[in-house]
Amino acid sequence: MPRTVHAKGARVILNIDLNSEVPIYQQLRDQIVHAVASGELREGSSLPATRQLGADLGVNFHTVNKAYDLLRREGLLRLNRKTGAVIQRDPASGPPHPAFYPEWEARMGVLLAEAIAHGVEPDQIIERCRDQLGSLRGAEKGRGT
Amino acid sequence: MTAVLLTVQLVIVVTVTALMWLLPRTSRDTLPFGVRVPPGRTADPAITAATRGYRAAVLCVSLLSVVASAVLWPLMSAETAMSGGAALLVAGGIGAYAGAHRTVRRAKDREHWYAGLREGVAVDTGLRTDPVRVPWLWSLPSLVVIAVVAITGAVLYPGLPERLVISVRYHEGGTDYSTAATTVGSAFALVIIQVLVTALLLLILRFSVRARADIDAANPRESAERHRRFLRIWAYCLLATVFALNVAFGGLALIIWTGSLASAGPAVAAVVIVPLLTGAALLTGAGLLIGQSGWRMRDGTGEDTGFVQRDDDRYWHLAGTVYINRADPAILLPKRAAGLGWTVNLGRPAIWLVLGLTLGALAALAVVIVFGLSGDLETTQYGWQFGAGPLGPE
Numbered sequence: 001m002p003r004t005v006h007a008k009g010a011r012v013i014l015n016i017d018l019n020s021e022v023p024i025y026q027q028l029r030d031q032i033v034h035a036v037a038s039g040e041l042r043e044g045s046s047l048p049a050t051r052q053l054g055a056d057l058g059v060n061f062h063t064v065n066k067a068y069d070l071l072r073r074e075g076l077l078r079l080n081r082k083t084g085a086v087i088q089r090d091p092a093s094g095p096p097h098p099a100f101y102p103e104w105e106a107r108m109g110v111l112l113a114e115a116i117a118h119g120v121e122p123d124q125i126i127e128r129c130r131d132q133l134g135s136l137r138g139a140e141k142g143r144g145t
Numbered sequence: 146m147t148a149v150l151l152t153v154q155l156v157i158v159v160t161v162t163a164l165m166w167l168l169p170r171t172s173r174d175t176l177p178f179g180v181r182v183p184p185g186r187t188a189d190p191a192i193t194a195a196t197r198g199y200r201a202a203v204l205c206v207s208l209l210s211v212v213a214s215a216v217l218w219p220l221m222s223a224e225t226a227m228s229g230g231a232a233l234l235v236a237g238g239i240g241a242y243a244g245a246h247r248t249v250r251r252a253k254d255r256e257h258w259y260a261g262l263r264e265g266v267a268v269d270t271g272l273r274t275d276p277v278r279v280p281w282l283w284s285l286p287s288l289v290v291i292a293v294v295a296i297t298g299a300v301l302y303p304g305l306p307e308r309l310v311i312s313v314r315y316h317e318g319g320t321d322y323s324t325a326a327t328t329v330g331s332a333f334a335l336v337i338i339q340v341l342v343t344a345l346l347l348l349i350l351r352f353s354v355r356a357r358a359d360i361d362a363a364n365p366r367e368s369a370e371r372h373r374r375f376l377r378i379w380a381y382c383l384l385a386t387v388f389a390l391n392v393a394f395g396g397l398a399l400i401i402w403t404g405s406l407a408s409a410g411p412a413v414a415a416v417v418i419v420p421l422l423t424g425a426a427l428l429t430g431a432g433l434l435i436g437q438s439g440w441r442m443r444d445g446t447g448e449d450t451g452f453v454q455r456d457d458d459r460y461w462h463l464a465g466t467v468y469i470n471r472a473d474p475a476i477l478l479p480k481r482a483a484g485l486g487w488t489v490n491l492g493r494p495a496i497w498l499v500l501g502l503t504l505g506a507l508a509a510l511a512v513v514i515v516f517g518l519s520g521d522l523e524t525t526q527y528g529w530q531f532g533a534g535p536l537g538p539e
Contacts, residue, residue: 012269057268058473
């Protein structure tokens with residue numbers, strides 16, 4: 001159910017690692033997802049228009065476009081001709097679309113397999129998951145709902 | 146008369162030298178003399194040496210320019226001697242800066258200052274989604290000044306004499322008065338200049354506030370906050386300067402219309418010079434205090450992301466004054482060298498068009514002014530009486 005609370009002027013720092021193997025558009029997408037999870041961005045928060053963000057980062061518009069498009073297909077972002085980009089949903093927007101689980105679980109499977117292959121104990125894995133979740137939810141609660 | 150000119154020149158030389166000496170303060174500590182350096186190297190001996198060398202060179206050039214003027218003075222006119230000295234001072238300053246730039250650049254390349262560092266770029270989306278608002282209402286005083294001057298001109302115009310004194314020149318032999326025939330164009334020239342200059346500066350304000358911010362990848366949150374404060378201070382200073390310029394031009398127009406230029410001369414010049422100097426002092430003072438992009442306004446929160454700002458030296462040319470980067474979509478960005486302000490990305494074809502049009506417009510304006518006045522400008526010697534016209538030799 002969409003809420004009418006608007007966190008329009010949300011300020012998010014996006015930091016791009018130029019020497020990373022992770023492509024820039026992926027870094028952008030990942031950081032925006034993180035910002036939504038931690039409450040920095042809420043449903044209704046705006047992000048700069050594609051061209052504007054590209055100019056500010058000094059990267060091609062297509063790179064930003066790719067990131068925004070990824071987010072749009074995931075249902076996290078809504079592209080608006082007039083206002084640029086707007087966050088479509090946040091943790092409080094309700095449960096995920098059923099189609100979310102298969103792809104996410106597949107990626108989680110890879111992560112877990114990596115840990116197991118390197119000899120991490122299952123309860124260690126769960127412990128670390130709890131820590132990360134804790135810091136995400138803590139940040140989100142700290143910003144208030 | 147010579148004493149006055151000498152004093153004026155000395156004041157100018159001292160002021161320009163002081164400004165050149167202080168110039169390195171305005172650049173970020175990570176951008177000494179137009180070279181990008183990592184935060185860990187801002188106190189490197191090479192940079193300290195370059196700064197000392199630059200300042201020593203500035204002082205030498207300053208002395209040389211005074212000596213050169215003194216030598217040239219008896220050989221040619223006072224104005225040529227002063228201009229020659231000034232040109233030498235500016236050229237020397239530029240040379241000193243270029244030399245310092247080279248010193249830092251060579252040390253950086255030789256010792257590989259960026260080896261092993263994680264380069265990044267950062268952006269604060271809030272600067273776009275919640276931008277700094279310009280206090281446009283503070284441009285009203287300037288518009289009021291323009292309106293008052295224009296209306297006064299319209300009221301006075303029918304009663305103006307046939308010729309207006311537009312400049313006065315004192316020299317050993319006497320006084321030269323330059324006059325122009327009174328037409329709507331010549332009488333309202335200064336009002337037109339007021340309007341054009343105000344419009345241009347307000348446009349510059351609007352575009353500069355929306356230009357890319359130089360957010361430091363090492364401490365993005367802090368530098369974004371600083372940039373906001375910088376923009377607010379810049380907006381107020383520029384609007385105040387616009388007001389000062391309008392008062393100066395408006396004052397000069399009133400002086401010319403009432404014939405005071407010929408009668409009271411230097412005393413009346415204060416009405417024009419004081420606002421101009423105040424405006425310049427305000428901008429310069431603020432700039433020296435807060436530095437480019439407000440870098441001197443440190444809050445010291447000690448944020449460190451582990452990244453360093455991208456080393457983009459390869460796109461900056463001519464001692465860090467010219468930026469050419471085809472892959473960068475930005476058109477306007479903070480400049481690197483010599484003080485505060487913004488520069489354009491010459492790698493974008495759109496800029497060439499804009500620059501070409503601007504130069505063309507300025508050239509056309511200059512041609513119009515020269516042709517408009519040339520047939521008309523008269524210089525009489527000795528004397529002028531408002532209403533009665535030129536007097537004969539005394």
